[in-house]
Amino acid sequence: MKLIDNSSEFLVKAQLTSLKYELAGRINQCIYFYDKGLVSADRAKDKDHLSYYLLNYGVFLQNYNHIKKAITIYERSLPICRKLQVDFGLSRLAWMLNNFGNIQSDLNEFSRAEEYLKEALDIFENLANKNPEKYFYGVNIIACLLYTSPS
Numbered sequence: 001m002k003l004i005d006n007s008s009e010f011l012v013k014a015q016l017t018s019l020k021y022e023l024a025g026r027i028n029q030c031i032y033f034y035d036k037g038l039v040s041a042d043r044a045k046d047k048d049h050l051s052y053y054l055l056n057y058g059v060f061l062q063n064y065n066h067i068k069k070a071i072t073i074y075e076r077s078l079p080i081c082r083k084l085q086v087d088f089g090l091s092r093l094a095w096m097l098n099n100f101g102n103i104q105s106d107l108n109e110f111s112r113a114e115e116y117l118k119e120a121l122d123i124f125e126n127l128a129n130k131n132p133e134k135y136f137y138g139v140n141i142i143a144c145l146l147y148t149s150p151s
Contacts, residue, residue: 003044007053010037018060027064034060051080051092055099062099067106074100091135094123098142117142 014033020026034057041053054077061070074096081093101116121142127135 003040004046004049007037007040007044007049010034010040011053011056013037014060015056027066030060030064031066031069047080048084048089051077051084051089051096054080055092055096058096058099062103067103071100071103074103090123090127094120094127094142097123 010033014030014037017023017026017030017033023029038053038057041050044050054073058070058073058077061067061073077096078093078100081089081096084090084092097116097120101113101120104110104113104116124135124142
């Protein structure tokens with residue numbers, strides 16, 4: 001539990017640092033915090049926590065245009081998320097596939113993007129059948145992306 005707490009602390013430090021716009025080198029400082037926390041998340045051996053951590057880290061990297069590292073994080077997290085067969089793990093997998101599909105689209109890899117987005121859409125549709133209030137948003141977002149992307 002101490003390792004999870006440690007990685008969570010670094011996650012919060014990274015997220016708070018990302019909001020300090022006046023801080024010179026804040027993005028590199030955030031990456032430092034994320035990387036330090038990732039060491040603890042790995043050592044904790046808790047796949048749920050690790051998948052949550054990797055999703056947050058990947059989104060950060062994607063938002064700040066560190067695409068190669070975001071791809072590495074998403075590629076690492078996909079098999080972990082695929083093994084979590086509970087609703088929140090599937091939801092996390094769908095968002096991960098959505099984000100990865102968006103990157104592929106930005107890189108003009110439209111067939112790969114479509115593959116990831118379709119898988120994400122399938123997951124969200126299945127989840128929305130069980131709990132529409134919670135998951136219908138994901139269905140709408142991905143369907144809009146999928147059917148407005150050039151392919």
